[in-house]
Amino acid sequence: MSVNVGNVKDINENIISSPPTGIQVIAREFKKDKLAMFSLIGLVTVILGIYVAAFFLDQETLMKVSLRDKFAEPGDKFFLGADQGGRSILAQLILGARNSITIALSVTIITGIFGIAVGLITGYFGGLIDNIFMRIIDFFITIPVLMIIIVFVVIIPKYNVVTFIFIMSAFLWVSTARLVRSKSLTESRRDYVNASKTMGTGDAKIIFTEIMPNISSILIVDMTLSFAGNVGLETGLSYLGFGLPQSVPSLGTLVSYANNPLILQEKWWVWLPASLLILLLMLAINYVGQAIRRSADARQRLG
Amino acid sequence: MSKKLWALLVILLAFMLVLGACKGSENSSEGNTETTPKETEKEKEEKPEEKTEEPAETSEFPLIVDNEGEAIKGGTLKVALGTDSPFQGIFSWVLYEDGYDADIMAYSSNAIFATDGDFLVNDKGIATLEVDQANNKAIVKIREGVKWSDGEPLKIEDLILPYLIIGHPDYQGIRYDGDFQNIVGAVEYHDGKADTISGLKKIDETTLEISFQKLSPAIFSVGDGLWSYAEPNHILKDIPIGQLLESDAVRKNPVTLGAFKIDKIVPGESVQFVRNEHYWKGPAKLDGVLLKAVPSTSIAAAIQSGEYDMTAGSLPATKYPEVKDFDNITILAQPELSYSYLGFKLGKFDTVNGISVMDPNAKMGDVKLRQAMGYALDVEQVNEVYYDNLRSRANSLIPPVFKSFYDSSLKGYYYDKDKAIEILDGAGYKDTDGDGFRETPKGEKLEIKMAGMAGDAIAEEMAAFWMQNWADVGLKVVLSTGRLIEFQTFYDKVEVDDPEIDIYMAAWGTGTNPSPAGLYGKNAAFNFSRFTTPELDALLTAIDSPDAFDPAFRANAFREWQEYMEENAQVIPTQFRTAIYTINDRVKHYDVNYDTEFDLNEVELTADAPAKSTK
Amino acid sequence: MTGELLTIKDLHTGFRIKDTYYDAVDGVSITLKKNEILAIVGESGCGKSTLATSIIGLHDHNKTKVQGEISYNGLNLALLDEDNFNKVRGEEIGMIFQDPLSALNPLMRIGEQIEEGLIYHTNLSKDAREKRVLELLSQVGIPKPKRVIRQFPHQLSGGMRQRVIIAIAISCKPKIIIADEPTTALDVTIQAQILDLLIDLQAETGAGIILITHDLGVVAEVADRVAVMYAGQIIEEAPVDELFSNPQHPYTRSLFNSIPQMNSEDDKLQVIQGLVPSLVKLPRTGCRFSSRIPWIPARAHEENPILHEISPGHLVRCTCWQHFHFEGERGGSFQ
């Protein structure tokens, strides 16, 4: 019922004698938010678990069709049942999750690196470089990304996981670049940057050792959110049939079985585990992202 | 904190339970002892599959259904059109291209010929056909007193009009084809050198004489360029051909000859038909038909909840598992005019000369290899598991519906792994480098690239299964582009003889004219395997030769051709298909037989609303 | 001698950090008399702003606990609930804020923002309210008030905005005005104008003003009485002339010493090193300044330092002042 008018900032300054670094703030935020901590640990465990488990699975054997096991119910033979081709859902879940996460992660990293680099450089140097890139970015904004990705998927003849990653990356770096540019633009006008410039520090050094650390928490938030978004996009495209080739296990393909009403209603083991996994992954990513975002914004910190 | 996650799980599980509960428990309906005779009859049909999960045999499905109950007066038949996109709504037999439009037009048909079980024209339709073989002429006579849905009488001009539309220079459709050019004067008319088609002659008010360049037995299957629909000349004559497609006379209020006429259309989604009072067989008993487009994912649920009486056109076989347990419908099955096949690329199409040229060094050139691949496929298991035997192993390239031409004694290819191995061993395909796959007799690595079509819900599993089948006999088969190829790209690649394709799995719909010349002839662009020999051409010519007007000769020609195809195995038929129809229990009588005289004007309903399924 | 307007007795305002409350204002007792400008000085974080928000009840109730007595007109403001406080706030006590840039709602017209308080505290009709708003604007020296009421904050300069904020604070003729660093964010010339305005207003209305500032120059110019705060406590309180001429507490002295003297020959400023201890780490017993003057022996401090009246109206906390000398200076009697 109250309005937060107390001098929270004053107090924070009071409590903390020296301004903490980004990582320390983030760590403290996680310690305070049990749910975020739980999510982070869960996320890391699940992802590691999936990769380790997938390492011991042989995709070729597991993806072998066995017609008589069509939609086998969960039981002794298949812990989580089998799909239409009589293939273990559990194995597909693990391999699919690995594929989906690998794709989302790769896309996030590629778009992250590219977007951050472009954003930092244009924001820092401004002028002609900025102008040119802004025109390019302006153009990219007009592109209906989902549609163009679909068109590309149809065109590419030798189409596989790698090409899929590149197609997605080609159109998804723009928002990161835009965000980073605006942040680095304001950051570049700050006194500490000017001070460094007058001291003759190289541009590259200023960009990467001074500006980048100062906007790191925003970058992390952006990356976590785009990771979540990429998981969603990959599964969505796979659902529409413009994602991964069907023979490659993917969470989206498993979920898309729900398109068949019979399976939706009666064969829950086919689509539900994958849906839940996506749901939990996204929830965890969001809680982690939220904690990081809070640490980037003093006003929203927990105590 | 994990409590929340559990709460979430509970919500999702609750969702599932609701979904499950809605399906209803099977026990409750079994406990119902008051069974009407009809229900017991149906249980008999369904029991075997329920108990043993053994799929039903095709023959177990009826072609005709008769439901108990007093017919109500009038009523509206509710029809679901299973399509994932809005229908195009081109309600003209000369202009439409999409099968869904044909399914819709079936309720207000403009067909003038009736056909028998072999799809040959008989004398039960609006028009009769007489063939003057010697003079390459056909004489079409129409009944007197037949009227259009607007009350205008049917005239000979209405029969001539479709030819004038198709042949017109402004006509943009696919029906101006080789067959059509067989009509005397069609080319001149198309090129603008003549005002009309000289081969069409109005003899009197009820007789039309059509002259052809040549005639084949296909004329009796409405082939050779003969057109089997009328167009209302009194309506269309004032509309320029180029603007027909967009005209209201085609899109909104077409005038028709069938049992029902279109009353109202919501473009792309629904059509309201009302009884055609002028129908020549007598007005329909129903008040009308309401047809709605329903997404294919939800069509089973719509049938189950009694929103529709039936579907326009058949239900895809893969939908069968979804509807088989419903107790508010009877499932009718009708053999389809199509077959699936495995094709081998054996050459290239010489586009300059328009002929197929075989490549003597083709990877799939060894007939033994092809035969072995045919025997290695366990199509039988796929049919049983995925299609509930609604598809059966094909033994011939002629679907069994063509009773006079189909030969059930043909052995065809069937699953025999040992035989496949034996053939391969005998032909010198041996695994010389120990990688588990056979090499060619010359000792070269053999990797066969297969093009498969994406789309079908189970296409992926089937393709994987075929490749496993071949791997089981030691043949390495991989997918051409690493994945299944969707329809458009598939035919684009197959058509241009893409070197990435060694074999391909596809299907042909035969239409009502089973003549295979267009698919396997030397000049046929659709002869995708590019296999051609003088013997084959001779066999194909025989089927459509003047001699073949003798049914016995033609049947024999078909048989010889089928045997030749089986022997050379450039295409191996894999499956015959069965179409299924779900008919709601309130429909008194329905019939999907090809050779009975059932007509839509006879349909009656026994209740005000379609029955709901308790399962 | 005029009467007492506001009496604060043993006020504690604590912030909650991990379920424990830490007092940012720790036992402050002070009175404000009519017609008086009471200045509260201290460096940032000493609790002076918290004191101000506690008086006007603008602290965060979820995270803050106020104990003690703030008696005004027979009411203990510390015990009032939100609804009752609203009758006092604005009507009896007005507040002027530090940053005129952010203290006005950027999306609301000036007139509306001044009028808001009038709606709830007066029975004036709409026209009368508008008249009053115009009057207020002229009173705080804004030219063309008719135009200004239609304008948005961003269209005014900093000084103008601060005048608007003052107009808001005095709109209902409050008896007490709390000014929290009213001039910090302004140019020097504007600062002087605003201070003059404050003095004028006080002369006109007779309100008591609590002026919170860290600027001793401002204090010298306008205040009647000064209280110096350190780490949540008042460590020295005296009439302005007395304090400036005779500062006693080591902290007060170091504050004065930190002002560079124009005529001083000595370049070196005599200042005390170190920082105000953080709220959590703050020792709750003994003299809070002792850690910053380690060269003063422990026995010079009181065990529970209290304010001692060393001359009429001049109060100093603890006894350490008697022994204090700047580092390097001659020691006191303890040596």
Add this chain to the structure above:
Amino acid sequence: MWKTILRRVLVMIPQLFVLSLLIFILASFMPGDPFTGLITPESDPNRLEELREAAGFYDPWYVQYYNWIVNAAQGDFGKSYTYKIAVADLIGDRALNTFWLSLLSVVLLYLIAIPLGVLAGRYQDTFLDKTIVLYSFISYAIPTFVLSLIFLFLFGYQFHWFPTTGTVDIKYDQGSWGYIWSKIYHMLLPAITYAILGTTGVIQYLRSEIIDSKSMDYVRTARSKGIPIRKVYSKHIFRNSLLPIAAFLGFTITGLLGGSIFIETIFGYPGMGQLFVQSITSRDYSVITALVLLLGFLTLLGSLLSDIIMSIVDPRIRID
């Protein structure tokens, strides 16, 4: 202001031009063409070739592009190969459907999201807030198609609360009240699904905006005036937090248009998204190109609209 708008609109032209070039080149690389879909043993391959020739598929792409752009500049985007009507007419109908669906979705979305966001922000860190945040995360995390399918089967087929096909009941005459209601009724289920799935952004944004606003100095000023707390919320906090949301409207609508692919495909709703997927499958190039262009144009328009709304609601921002 009008000058700025005009300038922004003029800048769009080269952007759209580049976009059209890109999509045109991409489309020409797509394997297959609309006539491949007509292959049956009864169709004549020679006739298919003739039709391809007539449609200009054998011209070099720049010739095709030139012909196309010249016509497009005059508002003629060609004919749909599948539907045989002018692309503009075809898309016009579908775009209208999508537009109404999006509008209804936005209305529902704001109806759901604004109260939730406001509550979460006002009662920050309470159980209510945590529940709302969890809801918003779930609605973000749940795959669109899973929720859509569940809703469709539950509320469409099991409970019969909503119609499951089409956009209008055929029994009503165009323009009547029954017709309008029937249209809305048909859109309701997809719109609700859409709204539920789309709330995350608005809730999150509003929540943090309100939390931010609460600690703003002007809120303290308002409170110091001694006005009731609910007035402080309604006149200062909510109003200031909601304004940026209003400015989101442009982006939200274009976002919904882009996301319509999923919802329309699942609910069988004949809008632009569904048309796009279908045109991709049937290689209806003229439709694909026009749709991508239209969406690009709408995206630009949306951002312009947002800027205009922003300048109207926020006195600090002026377009000049």
